[in-house]
Amino acid sequence: MAIEKTFSIIKPNAVKKNVIGKIITHFEDNDLKIAASQLINLDRPKAEEFYAEHKERPFFGELVDFMTSGPIMIMCLSGEDAVAKNRNIMGATNPAEADEGTLRKLYGDSLGENAVHGSDSPASADRELALFFSTKEICNA
Numbered sequence: 001m002a003i004e005k006t007f008s009i010i011k012p013n014a015v016k017k018n019v020i021g022k023i024i025t026h027f028e029d030n031d032l033k034i035a036a037s038q039l040i041n042l043d044r045p046k047a048e049e050f051y052a053e054h055k056e057r058p059f060f061g062e063l064v065d066f067m068t069s070g071p072i073m074i075m076c077l078s079g080e081d082a083v084a085k086n087r088n089i090m091g092a093t094n095p096a097e098a099d100e101g102t103l104r105k106l107y108g109d110s111l112g113e114n115a116v117h118g119s120d121s122p123a124s125a126d127r128e129l130a131l132f133f134s135t136k137e138i139c140n141a
Helices: 012-016 020-029 044-050 060-067 082-090 103-107 122-132
Strands: 003-010 033-040 072-080 116-118
Touching (some): 003 122, 020 033, 020 082, 082 103, 082 122
């Protein structure tokens, strides 16, 4: 298996619950390293750019509103098979369907407010990371 980088977001509802450290512990306990991180307020244009693939879907406006409603923690995670590993740690998109012990089961409130985001492929990870981090900001990878 190859060392990969992936993009992760701790969403506004999880930041508001003050569980950033608990979520990061899940990553570290599963051999993922934090290669970059920043707590930010996502502005509307950046949120719309990030979620552009969903622009024609009925939930787009609600998603952008949610993601700009409070601070988010953006991260680059690195490790062996990081994309798939992060997806497993997060669990199913809908917290009601997520396995016990996954981040979305533990901290998600609903399908729309599911606590975390993670890239779904190495190509998505590259695109998403480039939107938020310069190569100089990524270390420990």
